[in-house]
Amino acid sequence: MRDVAVVGVGMTKFGELWETPLRDLFAEAALACLKDAGVERGEVQSAYIGCMSGGLFVGQEHLASILCDYAGLNPMAATRVESACASGGAAFRAAWLEVASGASDFVLAGGVEKMNDGADATYCLATAADQEYEVYHGVTFPGLYAMIANAHMHKYGTTPQQLAAVAVKNHHNGTMNPHAQFSMEINIETVLKAVRVAEPLGLFDCSPVTDGAAALLLCPVEVAKELGKPLVKILGAGAATDTIALHDRADLAAIPVVGRAAQRAYEMAGVKPKDVDFCEVHDCFTIAEIVCTEELGLFERGRGGPAAAEGLTALDGKRPVNPSGGLKSKGHPVGATGCAQLVEVYQQLTGRAGKRQIKSPRLGLAQNMGGSGGSATVHILEVNR
Amino acid sequence: MRDVAVVGVGMTKFGELWETPLRDLFAEAALACLKDAGVERGEVQSAYIGCMSGGLFVGQEHLASILCDYAGLNPMAATRVESACASGGAAFRAAWLEVASGASDFVLAGGVEKMNDGADATYCLATAADQEYEVYHGVTFPGLYAMIANAHMHKYGTTPQQLAAVAVKNHHNGTMNPHAQFSMEINIETVLKAVRVAEPLGLFDCSPVTDGAAALLLCPVEVAKELGKPLVKILGAGAATDTIALHDRADLAAIPVVGRAAQRAYEMAGVKPKDVDFCEVHDCFTIAEIVCTEELGLFERGRGGPAAAEGLTALDGKRPVNPSGGLKSKGHPVGATGCAQLVEVYQQLTGRAGKRQIKSPRLGLAQNMGGSGGSATVHILEVNR
Numbered sequence: 030m031r032d033v034a035v036v037g038v039g040m041t042k043f044g045e046l047w048e049t050p051l052r053d054l055f056a057e058a059a060l061a062c063l064k065d066a067g068v069e070r071g072e073v074q075s076a077y078i079g080c081m082s083g084g085l086f087v088g089q090e091h092l093a094s095i096l097c098d099y100a101g102l103n104p105m106a107a108t109r110v111e112s113a114c115a116s117g118g119a120a121f122r123a124a125w126l127e128v129a130s131g132a133s134d135f136v137l138a139g140g141v142e143k144m145n146d147g148a149d150a151t152y153c154l155a156t157a158a159d160q161e162y163e164v165y166h167g168v169t170f171p172g173l174y175a176m177i178a179n180a181h182m183h184k185y186g187t188t189p190q191q192l193a194a195v196a197v198k199n200h201h202n203g204t205m206n207p208h209a210q211f212s213m214e215i216n217i218e219t220v221l222k223a224v225r226v227a228e229p230l231g232l233f234d235c236s237p238v239t240d241g242a243a244a245l246l247l248c249p250v251e252v253a254k255e256l257g258k259p260l261v262k263i264l265g266a267g268a269a270t271d272t273i274a275l276h277d278r279a280d281l282a283a284i285p286v287v288g289r290a291a292q293r294a295y296e297m298a299g300v301k302p303k304d305v306d307f308c309e310v311h312d313c314f315t316i317a318e319i320v321c322t323e324e325l326g327l328f329e330r331g332r333g334g335p336a337a338a339e340g341l342t343a344l345d346g347k348r349p350v351n352p353s354g355g356l357k358s359k360g361h362p363v364g365a366t367g368c369a370q371l372v373e374v375y376q377q378l379t380g381r382a383g384k385r386q387i388k389s390p391r392l393g394l395a396q397n398m399g400g401s402g403g404s405a406t407v408h409i410l411e412v413n414r
Numbered sequence: 415m416r417d418v419a420v421v422g423v424g425m426t427k428f429g430e431l432w433e434t435p436l437r438d439l440f441a442e443a444a445l446a447c448l449k450d451a452g453v454e455r456g457e458v459q460s461a462y463i464g465c466m467s468g469g470l471f472v473g474q475e476h477l478a479s480i481l482c483d484y485a486g487l488n489p490m491a492a493t494r495v496e497s498a499c500a501s502g503g504a505a506f507r508a509a510w511l512e513v514a515s516g517a518s519d520f521v522l523a524g525g526v527e528k529m530n531d532g533a534d535a536t537y538c539l540a541t542a543a544d545q546e547y548e549v550y551h552g553v554t555f556p557g558l559y560a561m562i563a564n565a566h567m568h569k570y571g572t573t574p575q576q577l578a579a580v581a582v583k584n585h586h587n588g589t590m591n592p593h594a595q596f597s598m599e600i601n602i603e604t605v606l607k608a609v610r611v612a613e614p615l616g617l618f619d620c621s622p623v624t625d626g627a628a629a630l631l632l633c634p635v636e637v638a639k640e641l642g643k644p645l646v647k648i649l650g651a652g653a654a655t656d657t658i659a660l661h662d663r664a665d666l667a668a669i670p671v672v673g674r675a676a677q678r679a680y681e682m683a684g685v686k687p688k689d690v691d692f693c694e695v696h697d698c699f700t701i702a703e704i705v706c707t708e709e710l711g712l713f714e715r716g717r718g719g720p721a722a723a724e725g726l727t728a729l730d731g732k733r734p735v736n737p738s739g740g741l742k743s744k745g746h747p748v749g750a751t752g753c754a755q756l757v758e759v760y761q762q763l764t765g766r767a768g769k770r771q772i773k774s775p776r777l778g779l780a781q782n783m784g785g786s787g788g789s790a791t792v793h794i795l796e797v798n799r
Binding site: 075085087098110123159286400 | 460466468469475477483488514516538542546652671784785
């Protein structure tokens with residue numbers, strides 16, 4: 030396998046972008062990415078584009094064709110990949126494999142979702158759960174993650190205050206990210222007093238409905254050196270699946286698919302959790318960040334809540350998590366999220382993260398997750414200065 | 415890049431399978447494939463599954479998770495890929511790249527679609543066209559291919575009788591395929607007198623609405639040798655995109671994306687069109703087979719129609735096309751079609767095609783297409799006896 034590097038990134042502002050269609054979102058991110066890399070459109074040989082549901086959100090499938098068309102990337106090879114909210118991570122993995130194989134030198138990994146266009150977002154998102162055994166009975170995602178939260182609280186004593194600490198920290202980080210959907214500070218009281226969505230989760234425990242796109246350009250390390258770019262190498266990649274329905278899992282206080290994907294990524298990278306300088310973690314709900322930090326091995330099981338409350342995951346903490354503001358504050362355009370996490374990892378590793386810059390990180394990790402944990406990807410990137 | 419082989423195939427019966435859900439279709443094809451290969455579930459490391467629109471047809475996204483879950487393939491890595499009706503071909507290409515890269519030894523390429531479940535199939539399929547500039551104005555796929563047919567007739571003198579010859583030939587081949595949706599012979603009169611759908615295309619110029627799934631198992635050539643399997647090697651692979659909307663193309667009597675994908679596949683394989691012993695071609699409409707055989711270089715431009723009428727594409731002709739019965743007779747579960755074509759190529763190359771067996775073929779080609787030609791894949795397989 031060839032060693033693969035990231036040589037450019039691009040993303041749109043995340044938010045309720047009512048006047049920007051799906052195709053324009055992708056084109057903006059993809060062209061910004063190529064400009065950042067200093068690579069011409071004609072040099073890119075292939076693209077993988079994560080999108081959860083162009084069909085249900087905006088009535089558009091065949092996304093590889095329409096998105097490359099509007100970005101002026103035809104006639105190159107392109108494929109849309111989908112793994113619900115892990116679609117962006119899956120697109121990055123496929124792009125990595127194509128470059129690693131030797132088939133192509135420049136491959137674009139992108140993600141996009143247009144969620145604000147009139148469709149019923151809650152219904153569309155519910156199609157990431159088991160339609161016949163969960164959704165049919167009325168389950169939606171806040172309900173599924175509320176069950177995980179209740180199980181975690183029961184088993185480990187995790188508190189609403191600890192959940193709230195995740196939201197407060199991520200909103201604080203988001204105030205320093207110009208691409209974030211929300212740019213206001215909140216406090217513990219705001220979260221605890223917010224309208225309830227599904228007990229114990231309130232409005233501020235949930236990530237928002239977001240439009241946006243993100244893209245990265247990948248190439249062999251040898252080509253990246255010729256471009257004179259900072260050397261950000263893909264050191265480890267892991268992906269896994271699990272049962273789609275919560276009722277088929279042995280323990281609701283865990284999300285084992287994340288642990289499995291992480292184990293593969295750590296093994297491939299030859300590193301341990303303590304070696305990673307910061308993580309972008311899939312905080313679709315506050316409880317998800319807590320459980321995922323445990324699955325990633327950043328903290329012992331049951332210690333994710335206290336760690337958040339004690340500030341260990343803050344920008345200046347021992348284990349910074351979601352410096353971008355995470356899904357909670359940056360926003361969660363579901364198909365784009367996995368790529369946006371990797372954009373943040375690249376920006377941090379190359380020292381371009383502005384006010385939210387972590388001091389001289391060497392290793393960054395991005396963890397993306399589909400549904401209530403039916404699929405996950407984990408990527409570990411390293412910068413060589 | 416490592417050389418990659420196909421070592422097993424599986425598929426369901428194609429048809430209106432009202433009592434079989436999406437998940438069962440995939441599981442049946444995937445497990446039949448592993449049984450055929452003699453490989454255990456636990457040995458498969460990754461899967462790519464083509465599906466055009468689980469969201470619109472049956473309200474289910476996150477297909478990698480649910481399909482692997484029900485096939486008992488968890489916790490392996492899996493991703494759904496989509497490129498409208500070329501989703502199966504795109505899945506096969508991604509699986510090939512993962513094995514070629516060295517990341518995994520056994521990778522499953524599958525495709526599935528559940529089209530008969532109450533959804534409006536014409537609307538769902540239309541999302542493969544440009545939603546804002548074509549579908550909004552009332553265009554559907556029979557209309558788009560009727561425009562291509564009219565342009566081809568006007569430019570080259572192609573006749574309704576020549577279109578009909580494609581349908582008659584494919585129905586004949588389909589009578590010998592136990593997996594085919596239709597198993598009745600038809601004649602030229604049947605096609606010409608059938609109810610009109612979009613002039614000049616009648617009911618028998620159109621492929622049907624179908625449920626079904628197909629799967630192939632890929633591994634390195636060296637591993638295939640150890641398994642003692644017939645050596646069916648992937649010799650060439652090409653993929654391309656084009657404008658999604660017909661109105662952006664220079665010539666409506668051509669489908670250039672197919673020519674581009676084919677050129678890449680021929681170059682990689684180091685073969686010419688005349689070297690290929692038979693082809694599985696994307697005959698979503700009769701005119702599509704005619705134009706695609708021209709784009710693949712089997713016939714000069716404008717000669718596709720006469721070639722069909724003269725029997726050159728028959729099973730015993732000089733250039734057999736669609737020995738399986740094609741989309742027209744075998745059926746067209748859109749996400750599965752690309753894989754089903756490759757299943758037929760494998761069966762023919764290994765001498766397992768029963769009554770429709772072509773005599774000792776060495777090279778087989780499968781061409782899969784999305785929408786009205788917004789994307790395409792071409793794969794060339796070789797058997798070494």
